[in-house]
Amino acid sequence: MVTENQLNSLKNIYSLLTNISDFAHEWLNDLKLDDTSASHIDKLTIIMNIISDNCNCIEGDLDDIVIIVEENLKEYIFEKFAKDSEDDLAVNSENEINNN
Numbered sequence: 201m202v203t204e205n206q207l208n209s210l211k212n213i214y215s216l217l218t219n220i221s222d223f224a225h226e227w228l229n230d231l232k233l234d235d236t237s238a239s240h241i242d243k244l245t246i247i248m249n250i251i252s253d254n255c256n257c258i259e260g261d262l263d264d265i266v267i268i269v270e271e272n273l274k275e276y277i278f279e280k281f282a283k284d285s286e287d288d289l290a291v292n293s294e295n296e297i298n299n300n
Contacts, residue, residue: 201233201234201235201236202235202237202240206262206266209266209270210266211231213244213247213269213270214231216270216273216274217247220251220280237261237262241258245257247269251272251273251276252276
């Protein structure tokens, strides 16, 4: 069983993940206090595999893993957003040059 604080942290992570993957909506909607830590560790391992080159199972207690995954996910989303913004800016600049 997860604690209330763990549940809130998992909600934050799964909410962030909805920016990247559709299956995160299902995880977010199915989140309950009576979930096992092991099931969430498996999901957090999947998240780390998606956002990094880390293909290993994550070991440790749920609280530590949540912190690691949340920080990595935030950094991944920030980098992805920054790259997408740079690409959009470059396209817009090129369109302005071509229109002149």
